[in-house]
Amino acid sequence: MTPQTWDAELYDARHSFVTGYGAALLDLLDAAPGERVLDAGCGTGEHVAQLAAAGVDAVGVDASPAMVRRAAARFPGIRVSVADLRDLPFREEFDAVLSNAVLHWVPEAGRAAACLYSALRPGGRLVAEFGGAGNVSAIDTAARALRAGHGLPEAASPWYFPTVAGYARVLEDAGFEVRAAWLFDRPTRLTGADGLAVWVRMFAPHLLAGVGDPDTFLAELGERLRATLYRDGSWWADYRRLRVVAVRPPR
Ligand code: BEZ
8 A cells, every 4th residue: 555644633524424435335245243344444443343333343454553543542442453455464364345445545456456355255255445437537637737837747646546347357367256346426525615625635645746835736726626626615526436346256
């Protein structure tokens, strides 16, 4: 995973939609009490806590020590630890793996898929959602055009936003049987008049690399995007999700 550093409290305060939208994913997972479930990229622990409260034997891992510390502080007693999705220590231990809004931070998709496969027992399932092809393209395109206008170099992207076909191939190459995969638009409300600027600072700092005056840059970005992403008194990020259900075939 990218060596992204997170402000875990800001993440909860301003970006709780990340876990909020995950509720649909939990429904899709449909974990039964007693099942062993890994939350791969557990963030601040909400889903691990919800699963544990429902009697599921839930374990969370996240690459960010700050997120794991906050998860443990918010939900004492849940099992969470620091681990990289490209190098998980689990072997055939879980009935299911859940992953929400994380895999787009792992460009080494084949390595991550192989780790998720290894973590599952034969017959176990993967239910995942993350940014798919075209995700946040309005924000990304406008910020890149603005950078070019300021004479700044191309910013390398830390994101991986695959198509349905591209990610199905990644999963199949890792040994999974893909049961379903779909791509859908999910405009996502960013709270506050500064919602867009807060989002860029938190999730897209690469787009600010080398920018002398980030406040002015972000104000200009807002002007460029207002017509497309500001409506009903709020900023809306042009999120596009890729959701997948896949199974590690039984032996
Ligand atoms: C997403 O959840 O789609 C996302 C979050 C941060 C950066 C890029 C995408």
